[in-house]
Amino acid sequence: MAAQRSSSAWPLAAACACLMVYASLHPFTGWEWPTATDIRWWLLPVPKPRGVGQFDLVSNLLAYVPLGALVAGGLLRGGARAWLAFAVAVGVSSGLSYVLETLQHLLPRRVPSIIDWSLNTAGAAVGSVLMLVLHALGLLGHWQRWRERWLLRDRGVGLTLLLLWPFGLLFPPPLPFGLGHVLDRARDLLAEGLEDTAWDGWLGATTTVSEPLAPGLELLGVAAGLLAPCLLAYALTRPGPRRLLLPVGALLLGIAATTLSTALNFGPEHALTWWTPPVLPAIGVVAVVAVGLTWLPARASAAVALLVISFGVALVNMAPGDAYYAASLQSWEQGRFIRFHGLSQWIGWLWPWATLAYLLGRVAARGE
16 A cells, blocks of 8 residues: 555646646636536537547547556556556546536537547557556566655655646746746736725736846746756655756756747747747756755755745746747637647646645655
8 A cells, every 4th residue: 555655656647637627628618507408418429520630539549548557557556456457547537538528518619529538538548558568567666666766755746746847848938947927817817806896906907027037037037947846856866966867857858848838839940049148057057056955855955945946936927928929829729739738838837836835745744
């Protein structure tokens, strides 16, 4: 049971399920309950073949592969038999898909389909089989031994946050590597909620940041954004020189994700426009700090990470939005990637706040 509780497969599966809910029920508006005559609304229709594109078929098949693999992997890590892991993984994934497809009856902008549900179930089965093959080859055992060498116990949630970090960068941030630009959005939502109440107008007019940050503050913001995943990784690992590989990995992932994001949003010819003058000095600052903190205990690393992430979020929310993003948003909204775009946006918004909550728990935990 201990292995099952500490497995990173479960928080990753939970995150994957949340992403499926978002992708299936987006935009979460225009709900219409079925009428009394819709007694068979829970049945999934079969759309006309011409209404199903190749992209939809492939995406529905691949979407549930990770969920099936993660659920099966978590069960296998917990000691479950192969047939049981397969059955539960496919059953849970298929059940989630059926519920979400059924709920699409209530959203006029979404079209439920038994084909989508069948492809989701098939994708979960493929993922489960892949995990069973990895287990039969002994690769799950190698992964467990690698985790024991590198990671401290019960760090599954932290590892999940670490793996989600590059996905948050796929939504254009105000600063390179800077996540958590959500305060303006939260303020707008609160203002909308206070409309026609005694507190209407209490927040005053919305102010949009237009002045860029001073070069020194921009440098510190970029450095804080890149240092955040490094310190989170330090909070998951034992002190030692092997930690030096972690900042290198974070840098490579960050550069790759940010370059991909810029290319997708603004075109391949602008893929490196995010590389502003403060980026290189910020990387140098992160390198110096990362080397200096190599021997810092995990709990102390979590405490330092709390300060760095809080400072970085403050600077990100002081920075103006990306000037090119508004021009590119229309093509996203009219394209088939809008739900993926929304997922990366939410991850980018919430990642620092979820990481702060996790690190507070690690700092407050006893016996570390």
